[in-house]
Amino acid sequence: MTDDAVTELPSAARLDEAxxxxxxxxxxxxxxxxxxxxxxxxRARVDAMMQGELRYEGLFFQRDTDTGRYEDLGYGHGWVGPTLRYRKLEKLERDxxxxxxxxxPLFREVTRRLVGPAVTLYRAVVFNKAAETGGSDTPWHQDGGRFWGLDRDPGLQAWTALDDAPVDGGCLEVLEGSHRMGLATPLGGVVPARLLEEADAEARALPLPAEAGEVILLHNYAWHRTRRGRVGHARRALTVCYLDAATRCLRRKHAPRTFLRVF
Ligand SMILES: O=C(O)CCC(=O)C(=O)O
Structure with missing residues (x-):
């Protein structure tokens, strides 16, 4: 693969507009x-990783629920055998x-504008909604706050559809402008039901149906969710969170994380 594998580098004017x-x-x-x-x-690599045919040290897996309910997810089990029914694969940068x-180059240009000249990687994750079951719901949440253990807020997420993600097939949904309200809770993560009601999130949810290959830039504070996909259609999406390279990990229980320099 070469540097121009992401072929459609928009013009500088179009990027400024974006x-x-x-x-x-x-x-x-x-x-x-x-x-x-x-x-x-x-897509083939993601499937091979789930099947255990392509292995990297430290790859993180989360098996999806059998119920489709976020509340029923298990944690800390990692890879539990060959199946396409993982919900999440993390540390994709190992591939x-x-x-x-x-x-x-597309992300170099974007991060230069939105993050700064020196950029590290917080995470590169594939969220998978398996064809066999349609996967599960990911509720309204933000990607920041104490839960992320950083000395400053994360910079930017780039979400890329690896499969089509239609309105009724697990597309990203956002609450437009919600990033301007800051964090819903200091901890970050799932937005509490009371705040969702106050913001009328259900009625204001803006679906962003995407074809395979589409890239959506998402502010970490933007409230967003995805719902179950369609049975019979895998919906894999890659989300990459970039950081200002000056960002430090604050965790104390384990050695602080260091972040891979990408630009
Ligand atoms: O694609 C998904 O299913 C979830 C994506 C997401 O929540 C994220 O990128 O933070």
Whole structure:
């Protein structure tokens, strides 16, 4: 794979426009940026990792629930055998194809504008909604707060559809402008039901259906969720969170994390 694997690098003017829209709305759609052969390669690698055919030290797995309910998810079990029914795979940067994608010129240009000149990686995760079951719901949440254990808020997430993610098939949904309200709780993560009601989130949810290869930039504070996918259609999506390279890990129980420098 070469540096121009993400082929559609928008013009500087288009990127500036996208950045302004992201700041205003908390998200922006960059359109289809990933060529089909690269998408196919990434999907095949994700499946091979789940099946245990492609292994990397330290890869993180979370098996999905059998009920489709977020509340029923198990934690700390890791890889539990070959199945396509994992919900989450993390540390995708260990795979050279994913690492090259994370470091594509498109993301260099975006992070230069939104994060700064020196950039590290907080996480590169695939969220999977398995074809066999449609996967599970991920409730309204924010990606920041004490839960993330950082000395400053994370910078930016780039969400890439590896499969089509239609309205009734697990697309990203956002509450436009919610990033401007800051953190819903100091801990971050799932937004409490009372605040969802106050914000009328159900009625204001904005679905962002995406075709495979589309990239959406998402502010970490933007309230967002995904619902179950369609049975018979896998819905895999890659989400990459970039940090200002000055960001430090605050955790005390274990040795503080260090973050991979990507730009
Ligand atoms: O794609 C998904 O199912 C969830 C994505 C998400 O919540 C995230 O990127 O933070």
């Amino acid at each position: 950045v302004a829209s992201y700041r205003e709305r908390g998200f922006v759609r960059l359109g289809r940026c990933v060529p089909p052969d690269l998408l196919a390669e990434m 050279p194809v994913f690492l090259s994608f994370i470091q594509a």
